[in-house]
Amino acid sequence: MSANGGTKAIVAALAANLGIAVTKFIAFALTGSSSMLAESIHSVADSGNQGLLLLGGRRAKRQATPQHPFGYGRERYIYAFIVAIVLFSIGGLFALYEAYHKASDPHPIDSWQWVPVVVLVAAIVMESFSFRTAIKESNLVRGNQSWVRFIRRAKAPELPVVLLEDFGALVGLVFALFGVGMTLITGNGMWDAAGTAMIGVLLVVIAITLAIETKSLLLGEGAEQGELDKIEQAVTSGPEVERIIHMKTLYLGPEELMVAAKIAVPAWETAEDLARDINAVEARIRREVPTARVIYLEPDIYSPEAERAGTGQAARTAVREAAATGEAHTADEVAGRPGS
Known part of the structure; x- marks a missing residue:
């Protein structure tokens, strides 16, 4: 995989997530929607993850030393594994906690009702551009492999990580839009809690998938x-x-x-x-x-x-x-x- 291609996809995802995180926090502050808070934390976690991938790529370029005679190339795997942990803990578990908290005290969205819908639609558009960049860069090196095989067998972790993160972000936005939309339609805050729980389960599944695949790289994989x-x-x-x-x-x-x-x-x-x-x-x-x-x-x-x-x-x-x-x-x- 081209390192430049991975870096381009990471930067595109980082720019999108930073902008999206700000708008989501504003929407949460105005409406108190738990789905918006879960998505805000999700975007913050994704932004931090992209920063970790960039840091891992930079540190992996260090020259070999007597203590590490084969260099630091595997450091990219370590940071990708940390990404999985962050996504699981900060993204997934927080969303599940927030869903439980919302279900314990459900309440409708009484003010600024149009804000979360506009923010989520705008976020879907921005995230789609980031996902499109990741797909485009992956296609340059994917060959005739299926997407599942590419994610499982790729030796460079950056593109598979960004692909799964962007895919999870898009699906999570749809879940949030569902929860917020049904809450606005029915006036029942349990729909907001349900959307938040769906986001949490999604992020936990993606984090576990990333952890399993990255663990294999850390243990050491041979040639295809x-x-x-x-x-x-x-x-x-x-x-x-x-x-x-x-x-x-x-x-x-x-x-x-x-x-x-x-x-x-x-x-x-x-x-x-x-x-x-x-x-x-x-x-x-x-x-x-x-x-x-x-x-x-x-x-x-x-x-x-x-x-x-x-x-x-x-x-x-x-x-x-x-x-x-x-x-x-x-x-x-x-x-x-x-x-x-």
């Missing part, structure tokens, strides 16, 4: 299957490598992929030939997958034992073989360590 296919093709397409014994990938940040592989090379190669061949393979990988910026290739002579070692099977196989022959009884003995 299409990227893996390109890497494997790049490694094996030349004469330098006989086969890939095993390979693992990990995203160090949204735009930096680490590739670590043990490769089988001809037994008769000299050190000079081997170094030249590895450089050629690395160049092909970077050409096919530009995000593969950190590459570690370990040359080896292929054997079933080497392949099992890369998949974590070697030790278990050795234990089973030793147990079958009665030569050892514990993993420690197989490894040559004293048993307990």
